[in-house]
Amino acid sequence: MIYFDETSADELDAIREQRRDVDLEMAAMTAVGDRMAELRRAGVCTHGSAQGYREDLGDPELRPGQVRCTDTCGRIFASDDDWYAAIDAALRD
Numbered sequence: 470m471i472y473f474d475e476t477s478a479d480e481l482d483a484i485r486e487q488r489r490d491v492d493l494e495m496a497a498m499t500a501v502g503d504r505m506a507e508l509r510r511a512g513v514c515t516h517g518s519a520q521g522y523r524e525d526l527g528d529p530e531l532r533p534g535q536v537r538c539t540d541t542c543g544r545i546f547a548s549d550d551d552w553y554a555a556i557d558a559a560l561r562d
């Protein structure tokens with residue numbers, strides 16, 4: 470959309486800037502995915518998926534607020550925040 474005080478060149482600059490931002494965001498996400506795949510091949514769980522507590526889940530070890538890793542390790546985290554921190558730690562190490 471071009472406003473009265475803009476030119477088509479301004480619009481083109483904005484479009485190019487948005488495309489560049491998307492390219493940078495996609496490159497960053499691809500790098501994270503590549504790192505997760507690399508760690509998985511090395512046998513490291515990156516805790517990429519998890520199940521929260523549910524009364525009818527049938528998991529006697531899981532308590533309200535806790536989260537169990539369903540990726541490969543089955544580790545129980547005290548909260549979503551702990552789970553996210555473990556993902557970050559796995560990608561950092």
Ligand SMILES: [Zn+2]
Nearest residue numbers: 514516538542
């Ligand atoms: Zn895990």
